[in-house]
Amino acid sequence: MTSHESAIRTLLEHRVDASQAKDIDRLMTLYSDDIVYYDAVPPLRFTGHEEVRRNFLRWFDAYDGPITLETHALTVTAGDADLAFAHMLHLDSGTRTNGMNIGLWVRSSVCLRRSGDRWLITHEHISMPIDPETLRVWFPPQQ
């Protein structure tokens, strides 16, 4: 594992920890000012720190209490230069205010850029698959 890969794995752990704790200030330190964010929910994209911050707060407010995020099938690609990317599955669970208390599997792609010693997320894409017949969200069969 390169030192860059190690740094990115640590950053991704901080991303999960800050999300679970709903620590918006800590979470936002991981994102670049020019972040372009495609989320599981509308609209098509969020651009810049303020829009992304508001959208994270909306997500936090959908839960009564903490969020639980399990990471699965993580792949980190980091060379010895200033760009890197990672993809993973998250099992997202907790007590939701809308009463839907099942775990949701989401796909997560993260693209990063380094400036000096500091890596920042410049693009993130979160989604769930859609059943093409019903146009509703698709839930994987229970494991």
Place this chain on the structure above:
Amino acid sequence: MTSHESAIRTLLEHRVDASQAKDIDRLMTLYSDDIVYYDAVPPLRFTGHEEVRRNFLRWFDAYDGPITLETHALTVTAGDADLAFAHMLHLDSGTRTNGMNIGLWVRSSVCLRRSGDRWLITHEHISMPIDPETLRVWFPPQQ
């Protein structure tokens, strides 16, 4: 624009052209053998050339005739080394076999690795947002 950025913009044009022409062999030359693909449709992920190829053929078969893909809001990030990524919106239209002949806006993230002079896509993520109230696909307001 770096020469790598130029090469990746050309690759992304070939990706759109091959998709529109339903040229599966040409399209697959752009993907690495170990591609991990998150598509707008189930399951959560497709891994490797054969799974991705079958899924592209399924997509092609959903259209009577050619597919039209317009690219919007493209950003390419390429340094001077061997990793790069890009994100964009596609307006996907054509005559679908299921009768749903509206244009669909999808978000598309593409991660690439270079080996010698050759760039290949190692990860791709395609999705549409989901309305959190109805759990149905969300369509943007008509422009």
